[in-house]
Amino acid sequence: MRHEWGRRSVLKAGVAAFGTALGGAWPRASAAGAAAESADLSAVTGTDLYQGTLKTIEQLGGMGRFVPKGATVGLLINHQFRNPGAHVNPDVAAAVAALCWEAGAKSILSLKDERFTYWPRQGRTSDAARRLTPCSGNYVTVEVPRGQALRKAEVIKEFLAAEVLINVSVAKDHEGTRYACVLKNAMGALTYGTCQFFHFGHGKGGWYGDVEFLSQCVADLNLLRKPDLAVADATTILTSNGPFGPGKLAKPNVVVAGASAVSVDAYCTRFLGVDATHVSMIVRSAALGLGEADPAKVKTRETSI
């Protein structure tokens, strides 16, 4: 159901979002609980995707670093696509959810509706899914105070309201931006109307008539609500015909996670054979201070299991 907000509500939401962008509005877990040597970016290679995801988060210092006890967690999973390599493997998403429960989350909100029976009906993955609260479709209009291209957006209310936002996406080819993963997945929280603005707001015509404008909108959106934890599934990835597929596949079998969506995305471009400095949304997001785009400058831990 769509909620129409009055001007006052819009302003309040905009201010709240601005506070978020400054990093002060949302309660955060104490870093004291995290391991002293925890990394800022973690990558684990292995064929057991569930265990690989657990290990990836562990190397960051554990989920407690991101999810305080009693917190409401918003989970934005890229699971709208059914074709192989085009969506997050359910084992990866389920492991993230399981860790949130283990950290003491009060509730986990699934920000997007499940499509095409995403969650298996049996096993550990279905157990995690059963406890998620669906909340897609509850949109609010907010201003984007520091947005350069995006000034107003219609977003899922809980995308802003959740105390902790975890963006779980899949690294893959994208016909317009060449590469898509965590930063681009934030568009999953928008209405079709706002997505159209990303494509046509420049006024030049064509879905990808101005990729720079689109990329700036993506950066602005991530500024509106920066994810607290970014998780990238690079286990099976679509290397052509993205974002929907079907297309050619690669199987790096890597799960990547980090506190910065920019750093996670920059790291994952290697799986598509793309240079992060050539992906405008990464460059523009880094320029907004959303994270380090040079993987060499990020404290990274890589492991195989």
Place this chain on the structure above:
Amino acid sequence: MRPASDWSIPAKPQAAGGATASWVGVLTAILLGLNLIWVPHGTAADQADRAILLLFPKPEEVRPWVPDGPAQLAEGQDLFALIDGGAELFLRHGFERAAVQSYALAASRHIQVEIYMMRSMDGAAEVFARKTGPGELPLALGDAGASGEYYIVFRRGRFLVTVAAGDANADAKAAVLRIARAVENRIPARCP
């Protein structure tokens, strides 16, 4: 996006009424495609939905794979709610309506069939050209067809169809081909 079960038609309409209903459906699809049927205001979308649903194969043609829930339907910009960012390619080339049906085997394996009806044959050809490249092998199917490791894409008239398995095992690939041929046979050959 709407599940097919929202309509007063069976969730598996291709099975309803057997061969007679199937023939009526195919004929309806042909006539709708040629714009030779006039339908009262307010029911045109329902008629078109019925017609596109009848392009899916009958359950016996798909066994041992079984339909995994009702087909999902989308018209115009609703496609965005169905396939998210994947809709962009279709919408910019004159998308009209789509039906997506998943088939499952042993709970963990699936095949997805997507049927897109474009406004014109050119629209279908443009989407086909974007979806296929050197990585796919040409396949004699419809007006043009191509196959990848685990999927088939083809176009016929103003329809663009993809049939994709979740894996590239031999049985899944055989089922993908069987389903693709079944859909091809149901699409009116001279649809403009």
